[in-house]
Amino acid sequence: MDINAVRTFVAVVETGRFQEAAADLRITQQAVSKRVASLERGLGVALFVRTARGARLTLDGQAFLPHAREVLRAVERAAASVSPGERALRVDVLGRRIAPASALQGFYQSHPGTDLDVVTLSDANAARAIEAVLAGEVDATFRAVSAGDLPTGISAERVLDDPLQLLVGPGHPLASAKSLTPAHLSGHRIWIPGIKQGTEWAAYYDELTETFDLRIDAVGPDFGSEALMDSIADSAVLATLVGTGDRYVWPAAHGLRRIPIEGPALVYPHSFLYRTANPHPTLAALRRHLAQARPTPPAEAWTPGWARARQ
DSSP states (O other), rough: HHHHHHHHHHHHHSSSSHHHHHHTSOOOHHHEEEHHHHHHHOOOOOOEETTEEEEEEEHHHHHHHHHHHHHHHHHHHHHHHHHHSSOEEEEEEEEEHHHHHHHHHHHHSSSSHHHHHOOTTTTHHOOOOHHHHHTOOEEEEEOOOOOTTTTTEEEEEEEEEEEEEEOOOOSTTTTOOOOHHHHHHTSSSEETTTOTSSHHHHHHHHHHHHHHHEEEOOOOOOOOOOHHHHHHHHSSSSSEEEEOOOOHHHOGGGGEEEEEBBSSEEEEEEEEEEEEEOOOOOHHHHHHHHHHHHHOOOOOOOTTTBBBBOO
16 A cells, blocks of 8 residues: 555545645645545545535545554654664663673763663674664674774764773682782693684684783683673682673672783774764764763873774
């Protein structure tokens, strides 16, 4: 059924005349007649009786009218559901405990009531996340990307350089250090379960391992962050890496230490990726917030050679 024909039918009913309906719709009277005639042919009934005083509904036209109006209301609701600002901005943060999630929460706190949908495409690498943005599954994502890997239609802004910290239990040899250099980590086992080959974070840790001669592995099942904290607390040899902006909680009895790494700082580079033509007003507000709230990167920092440069 032609929606324009239905809209024209309702306009004729409301104005009472084909000529006035044409003026309201900004089309010719001939076009109004053609649309109504097409609708009547499709329905197999006459909807109007044309008189000297205008157009009068037939009994079939009277029966059809409330349904026609409901069709137009449904069309309006459908259009509004995808209009910019009429639906929640959907943003992928990869994980709810890492720095991008905190940055997104900071945006919400400074813009209370914003319609925001926070999702985690946790098993997706950067390429899959970008596909989700292009397909409209999400409006934006936080990822570490290289400068040359962006398809047409995707924009990326480096919004968050998150320095890593070493997380150890009280019995670890490095537990008493106030800060460490990457050289101090050499020879110690750094356990990061859940690293998936083919992801940007696997590429990050691969280059970090090679550059600083570190022992980083993902041996064993990933039972989640709580289980990881338990293992680190009970071990004198295990350590892991966490971002400065990552939010993890553990029992006070664990006695875990977060130790800054400096000279250089080991920075994980988060970029904000979005579809360039996305007109959602909340997207523009979020981009402004991320630019204004972006922390100052360490003066001496290491990032992988493939990472997108800071803007």
